[in-house]
Amino acid sequence: MQIYKVGGAVRDKLLGLPVKDNDWVVVGATPEQMKNKGYQPVGRDFPVFLHPETKEEYALARTERKTGHGYAGFSFYTSCDISLEEDLLRRDLTINAMAEDQSGNIIDPYGGQDDLKSRQLRHVSPAFQEDPLRILRVARFAARLAPLGFHVAEETFELMRNMVKSGEASHLVPERVWQETSTALMELTPSVYFETLESCGALQAVLPEFKPFIHSQTLQHLNLAAQANSTALIRFGCLFIPLLPQTEAAKINNILSIQAITSKLRPPAEYADMALLVTEHSDRIISISRSPDAESLMSLFEATDALRRPERFTCLLTILSYSFETIKLGKNQIIELLNDCLAIKARDIISKKIKGKAIGEAVRKNRLQWIESKIHQKK
Ligand SMILES: Nc1ccn([C@@H]2O[C@H](COP(=O)(O)OP(=O)(O)OP(=O)(O)O)[C@@H](O)[C@H]2O)c(=O)n1
Numbered sequence: 331m332q333i334y335k336v337g338g339a340v341r342d343k344l345l346g347l348p349v350k351d352n353d354w355v356v357v358g359a360t361p362e363q364m365k366n367k368g369y370q371p372v373g374r375d376f377p378v379f380l381h382p383e384t385k386e387e388y389a390l391a392r393t394e395r396k397t398g399h400g401y402a403g404f405s406f407y408t409s410c411d412i413s414l415e416e417d418l419l420r421r422d423l424t425i426n427a428m429a430e431d432q433s434g435n436i437i438d439p440y441g442g443q444d445d446l447k448s449r450q451l452r453h454v455s456p457a458f459q460e461d462p463l464r465i466l467r468v469a470r471f472a473a474r475l476a477p478l479g480f481h482v483a484e485e486t487f488e489l490m491r492n493m494v495k496s497g498e499a500s501h502l503v504p505e506r507v508w509q510e511t512s513t514a515l516m517e518l519t520p521s522v523y524f525e526t527l528e529s530c531g532a533l534q535a536v537l538p539e540f541k542p543f544i545h546s547q548t549l550q551h552l553n554l555a556a557q558a559n560s561t562a563l564i565r566f567g568c569l570f571i572p573l574l575p576q577t578e579a580a581k582i583n584n585i586l587s588i589q590a591i592t593s594k595l596r597p598p599a600e601y602a603d604m605a606l607l608v609t610e611h612s613d614r615i616i617s618i619s620r621s622p623d624a625e626s627l628m629s630l631f632e633a634t635d636a637l638r639r640p641e642r643f644t645c646l647l648t649i650l651s652y653s654f655e656t657i658k659l660g661k662n663q664i665i666e667l668l669n670d671c672l673a674i675k676a677r678d679i680i681s682k683k684i685k686g687k688a689i690g691e692a693v694r695k696n697r698l699q700w701i702e703s704k705i706h707q708k709k
Contacts, residue, residue, distance in 0.1 A: 344436070357413065424444075452485070452486050470523055491531060507537065525549070
């Protein structure tokens with residue numbers, strides 16, 4: 331049996347990028363031989379094994395044949411006589427279809443190294459069209475590698491357009507769409523993911539609910555969040571910063587689109603929650619940052635439950651800070667005021683004379699006075 335390193339590890343090493351995990355292909359072996367050597371079988375659909383010590387994935391060389399629609403509509407054929415070249419031929423992009431043998435030689439039958447040099451994301455064979463997930467993968471690789479000068483090859487782009495036109499793209503299951511999209515958010519220039527999907531028609535076909543939110547300004551905010559190394563939640567939230575001034579009708583439409591995104595893609599609950607908070611409160615947060623006043627800030631803390639959920643509020647402010655322009659009160663100052671308010675507690679101010687509801691009112695008054703004095707000092 332011969333063992334080769336394949337896929338992302340070979341690509342990233344040649345690009346001088348850090349290698350995240352190694353994938354291996356085994357040629358000329360049977361599942362029984364693998365098990366006898368101590369490899370643990372894990373593949374449900376095709377034979378993949380975990381190395382007994384490193385736990386890295388070792389897949390038997392295989393070919394694929396389309397049997398139905400979508401990502402799962404494939405049958406796989408593995409046998410001892412499948413060659414490395416046949417296994418590499420079934421892969422998506424030439425830069426992902428290279429292998430390295432155990433002496434460090436690169437096996438590159440489909441021009442991956444040339445495409446690395448000319449910065450092209452190019453499909454390996456027409457079989458590319460059989461897997462609609464590849465549209466999202468190409469957009470994701472474009473988002474990752476655009477800063478290095480990569481772009482989608484014209485003929486690959488043409489295939490992607492055809493896959494959308496033929497309806498193949500609409501067979502993608504929402505779970506995979508969310509998986510690719512949330513991974514794409516964490517790439518270096520996530521804007522490129524949405525731009526690529528938009529220009530081949532896949533945004534409309536696969537993520538139509540996102541369409542109202544994808545425009546140059548939100549994509550700019552998204553990239554700023556990526557440059558600041560923000561979390562996926564913050565990057566996601568940036569997509570929902572509305573164009574100002576936001577009409578009431580636009581706000582309602584945005585809320586409906588967010589509900590549609592949530593019920594279709596089922597992102598974690600905190601994502602939907604954050605998208606709604608951004609839509610709901612962006613106008614007033616931006617207006618407070620421009621002309622701060624104590625009562626508005628206090629009502630904002632109350633409306634967003636900031637006093638009980640300060641971390642969530644900090645995330646919300648971070649998202650909106652990407653759209654702050656002329657500000658008098660910045661994100662850090664607002665957070666400082668929130669922390670000051672949190673430090674003013676009922677037990678510090680209650681006297682024997684006030685009881686019940688009046689305690690809460692006294693705490694609020696104290697907090698308000700504090701914010702007022704701080705804002706006054708800053709003016
Ligand atoms: N729909 C897919 C999924 C995967 N692959 C192939 O399987 C390899 C491993 O897939 P994966 O781990 O998802 O991608 P990586 O290239 O390793 O990328 P990443 O850096 O994102 O892990 C890819 O390089 C590619 O050759 C493919 O051709 N088509």
